[in-house]
Amino acid sequence: MPETDVKSKYEFQSEARQVLELMIHSVYSNPDIFLRELVSNASDAIDKLRIEGLSDEDLSGLAGDGRITVTLDAPGRTITVEDNGIGMSREELVSYLGTIARSGTKEFISAMRDAASTGRGDLIGQFGVGFYSSFIVAERVTVETRRAMSPEAWVWDSTGDGTFTVESGSMKGNGTRITLYIREKPKDEDAEEKDYLSKWVLRGIIKQYSDFVSYPIYMKENGHEHEEDNEPVNSMKALWIRPEDEVTKEEYDEFYRHITHDWEEPMERIVYKAEGTNEFHALLFIPSRPPMDLYYRDGRHGVQLYIRRVFIMNDCRDLIPEYMRFVKGVVDSEDLPLNVSRELLQQDRQTAMIKRGLTRKVLDSLKRMKQDKPDEYKKFWVSFGPTLKEGLISDPKNKEAILKLCLFDSSKGLRTSMEDYVSSMKDGQKNIYYLAGGTLTALAASPKLESFKKRGIEVLLLNDAVDELWAAASTNFEDRPFVSAASEDALSEEEDQVSDEEREQAKRLEDSGFVTRIKEVLSRQEGIAASIDDVKLSTRLVDSPATFVQKGDPISAQMRNMFKAMGQEAPEEKRILELNPGHPLIKKIAGESEGNNGELDLWCRVLTGLAQVSDGETVDDGRAFTEILTKLLDR
Numbered sequence: 244m245p246e247t248d249v250k251s252k253y254e255f256q257s258e259a260r261q262v263l264e265l266m267i268h269s270v271y272s273n274p275d276i277f278l279r280e281l282v283s284n285a286s287d288a289i290d291k292l293r294i295e296g297l298s299d300e301d302l303s304g305l306a307g308d309g310r311i312t313v314t315l316d317a318p319g320r321t322i323t324v325e326d327n328g329i330g331m332s333r334e335e336l337v338s339y340l341g342t343i344a345r346s347g348t349k350e351f352i353s354a355m356r357d358a359a360s361t362g363r364g365d366l367i368g369q370f371g372v373g374f375y376s377s378f379i380v381a382e383r384v385t386v387e388t389r390r391a392m393s394p395e396a397w398v399w400d401s402t403g404d405g406t407f408t409v410e411s412g413s414m415k416g417n418g419t420r421i422t423l424y425i426r427e428k429p430k431d432e433d434a435e436e437k438d439y440l441s442k443w444v445l446r447g448i449i450k451q452y453s454d455f456v457s458y459p460i461y462m463k464e465n466g467h468e469h470e471e472d473n474e475p476v477n478s479m480k481a482l483w484i485r486p487e488d489e490v491t492k493e494e495y496d497e498f499y500r501h502i503t504h505d506w507e508e509p510m511e512r513i514v515y516k517a518e519g520t521n522e523f524h525a526l527l528f529i530p531s532r533p534p535m536d537l538y539y540r541d542g543r544h545g546v547q548l549y550i551r552r553v554f555i556m557n558d559c560r561d562l563i564p565e566y567m568r569f570v571k572g573v574v575d576s577e578d579l580p581l582n583v584s585r586e587l588l589q590q591d592r593q594t595a596m597i598k599r600g601l602t603r604k605v606l607d608s609l610k611r612m613k614q615d616k617p618d619e620y621k622k623f624w625v626s627f628g629p630t631l632k633e634g635l636i637s638d639p640k641n642k643e644a645i646l647k648l649c650l651f652d653s654s655k656g657l658r659t660s661m662e663d664y665v666s667s668m669k670d671g672q673k674n675i676y677y678l679a680g681g682t683l684t685a686l687a688a689s690p691k692l693e694s695f696k697k698r699g700i701e702v703l704l705l706n707d708a709v710d711e712l713w714a715a716a717s718t719n720f721e722d723r724p725f726v727s728a729a730s731e732d733a734l735s736e737e738e739d740q741v742s743d744e745e746r747e748q749a750k751r752l753e754d755s756g757f758v759t760r761i762k763e764v765l766s767r768q769e770g771i772a773a774s775i776d777d778v779k780l781s782t783r784l785v786d787s788p789a790t791f792v793q794k795g796d797p798i799s800a801q802m803r804n805m806f807k808a809m810g811q812e813a814p815e816e817k818r819i820l821e822l823n824p825g826h827p828l829i830k831k832i833a834g835e836s837e838g839n840n841g842e843l844d845l846w847c848r849v850l851t852g853l854a855q856v857s858d859g860e861t862v863d864d865g866r867a868f869t870e871i872l873t874k875l876l877d878r
């Protein structure tokens with residue numbers, strides 16, 4: 244007999260087992276959510292059938308009349324949730340209902356354990372873990388299912404004790420029927436558990452959590468065929484069409500959970516109606532924390548598309564720019580044709596208009612959030628700032644608006660906005676200064692900041708990978724150019740007020756031929772020395788003996804490594820070694836090495852190494868570098 248014909252036993256994956264244990268053994272403050280989760284899955288399954296139907300004629304015939312039926316059998320102590328959606332194949336059944344793929348499960352498990360141990364039962368009420376929530380109220384669950392167009396049906400069966408079985412079934416149509424065998428005794432004698440074997444209780448839960456579900460949910464009671472059974476329990480009213488003041492926060496939050504499967508509340512909600520030639524409604528949300536797939540190329544990015552209240556597709560990327568991929572929600576167009584395809588959307592003029600409108604709306608909402616709820620905005624920024632900043636490169640038209648939303652670290656130890664930066668600019672300061680690449684600690688300690696600090700000029704510290712790309716790309720803010728503090732002539736003449744004494748010191752050293760000798764020695768060295776284009780006495784350094792600056796647009800060592808990792812050639816590097824004429828070490832080297840180029844060779848290696856290390860770079864040959872240092876220190 245082939246293996247698929249017999250009843251096979253499987254073990255749940257370990258995270259699934261832990262979740263199941265929690266469902267079975269802890270007291271859940273809001274057991275009602277089991278029904279919300281099952282209805283939500285049923286609605287998703289019908290969505291999926293519609294989507295597959297778009298590209299598969301055989302399926303399209305099945306997709307027309309999606310419905311969900313909740314059947315109560317009080318004497319038999321069962322509740323059944325049935326849909327005529329996509330169904331599951333045997334492999335899908337084993338993998339989907341034996342593992343947990345959703346993000347944040349680990350956090351969920353530990354939050355549940357904490358809540359259970361501290362008695363803060365209310366915390367866990369908001370959480371749902373999809374299908375597994377069934378075991379909050381059920382002591383046994385069976386899942387009968389048939390994948391659309393498949394000749395075989397299957398039955399999954401488990402008491403949640405660590406294993407489940409799968410065998411062939413007899414279900415006729417496509418879809419899934421989930422039967423919960425309701426636990427006889429409440430887990431906690433004191434807990435007031437609702438009577439889930441009451442039709443009115445079930446109706447109430449469906450109204451409360453699933454009213455907006457866009458397929459009809461029918462309620463049946465075994466043995467009773469009432470007239471009212473022919474009316475769906477849910478209104479199917481699209482939440483995004485209703486005026487904002489007629490919808491409660493709870494309804495919006497439930498809807499958010501329904502479309503994202505997140506168990507937290509969203510951080511922000513955006514309700515938008517565009518009128519005129521291109522009419523659409525949008526209901527968008529910003530999640531409270533970044534989803535796991537934010538940086539996955541094939542992650543679930545984009546919004547749901549409806550056309551005149553009919554669900555068309557999930558994760559529609561053409562309606563919202565890539566740099567706003569953290570935004571979740573629904574867009575419902577009045578004007579797009581119902582038979583639209585992904586290919587068509589890509590070229591459609593109306594789609595582009597919707598995208599422009601939504602982009603502006605999201606930017607506006609973020610602006611308001613930044614003004615009105617600064618603390619919340621900071622949290623937003625930590626989660627999604629790096630993603631939003633990608634727009635500084637990909638969306639030049641909105642560059643200024645995005646810049647106004649940015650929060651940057653600065654050399655003054657502050658989190659600052661562009662407006663704050665500009666308002667605290669020094670008299671005569673023309674440029675906006677930044678230093679990019681590497682860690683925040685390395686940036687904050689860079690010798691390149693010394694002259695800026697001395698002159699009281701603030702420098703933005705840009706440590707996200709994306710920063711260097713936009714900052715160098717001729718960025719302006721309110722007509723002030725961004726200039727890298729690592730570039731050769733960062734400070735303009737009026738900003739760079741050099742004292743007579745500093746000038747004098749530099750001149751003396753210059754006249755002694757010190758710089759010429761260093762250049763000579765460096766020209767014979769390899770490694771880092773080979774990329775040095777020039778040596779200069781600097782007025783930029785205060786406490787450090789040496790640093791590297793660059794000609795043209797500076798590219799950090801981190802950026803060069805990135806080019807290398809991508810197998811690309813970075814632009815040629817032209818470093819300038821700047822030495823601090825007032826620094827005791829430089830004075831000492833100038834004195835001691837006179838007439839002794841061997842000695843100067845060692846010191847040059849030390850100086851270039853120090854300049855690298857102080858910027859968070861690694862020296863080419865760490866061993867050789869430390870040997871030289873040791874030798875010099877030993878003397």
Ligand code: ADP
Pocket residue numbers: 280284285288326328329330331339340345372373374375418419504
């Ligand atoms: P989630 O819904 O968050 O993905 P669940 O544990 O609720 O997590 O479900 C796991 C998977 O099982 C779903 O993603 C879906 O593929 C499948 N599934 C659950 N319920 C159904 C259903 N009624 N019809 C078809 N597939 C389903």
